[in-house]
Amino acid sequence: MPGNAASQNKFRNEIARKLLHMCSFLIVVFIYFADKKTACIVIGALLALLFIGNTILLSSRFRIINDFKVKYFSFLLRDDEKYGYISSNWFLLGCFLSVLLFPKYVAMLAITVLIFGDAFAALIGIRFGKHKFKNGKSLEGTLGFIAVSWLFLAAFALLLPNAGLSFATASFIAIPIVAAAEVYSKQIKIDDNLVIPIVFGVLAVLLMKIFENFHLF
Numbered sequence: 001m002p003g004n005a006a007s008q009n010k011f012r013n014e015i016a017r018k019l020l021h022m023c024s025f026l027i028v029v030f031i032y033f034a035d036k037k038t039a040c041i042v043i044g045a046l047l048a049l050l051f052i053g054n055t056i057l058l059s060s061r062f063r064i065i066n067d068f069k070v071k072y073f074s075f076l077l078r079d080d081e082k083y084g085y086i087s088s089n090w091f092l093l094g095c096f097l098s099v100l101l102f103p104k105y106v107a108m109l110a111i112t113v114l115i116f117g118d119a120f121a122a123l124i125g126i127r128f129g130k131h132k133f134k135n136g137k138s139l140e141g142t143l144g145f146i147a148v149s150w151l152f153l154a155a156f157a158l159l160l161p162n163a164g165l166s167f168a169t170a171s172f173i174a175i176p177i178v179a180a181a182e183v184y185s186k187q188i189k190i191d192d193n194l195v196i197p198i199v200f201g202v203l204a205v206l207l208m209k210i211f212e213n214f215h216l217f
Helices: 002-022 026-034 036-058 060-076 087-101 105-127 141-157 165-183 193-212
Strands: none
Touching: 002 060, 002 105, 026 036, 026 060, 026 105, 036 060, 036 087, 087 105, 087 141, 087 193, 105 193, 141 165, 165 193
């Protein structure tokens, strides 16, 4: 029973964390309406402010404020975030690099996959994950990542028809590869907030270029 209670508590905490994470979909909406330069400036400014604020909190002078954060918001924090940089820093960096490096629709879907694919991979993995990989992640979570990401891809294809068939096909192929990369992000010691959008963006752009060169679409 204690183990079951601990598992349920972990699941509830993860739901709270992921619901907060899903609110960042507003960034995707903002990117849609903004031009590339504006999006880079705004997201870059948010990243800089968060990084500076996080650094200040970790300094000895403001340790009491960080202790307050840990005491009352520990359910939202991973162990390494309590007295280190929170994952939102890497999330915003992933968003910034996506907007900077990739076309608008690719960046939007890359960030969407990061938000929702990663969230459902964690929730499904904790709740239903029975077939575990060596690093603790599960096959069920990975399949959840792929399924949810494909659902959002379908929504993008319907709502953003101007993105084109090559974009939809490239994204469809890229998503399972990104899911596999997410599984092993800890082994390569790169935060999955960077692995997911960058791997997705590179694959999507590369595949679209291949389709274009072979006149497939």
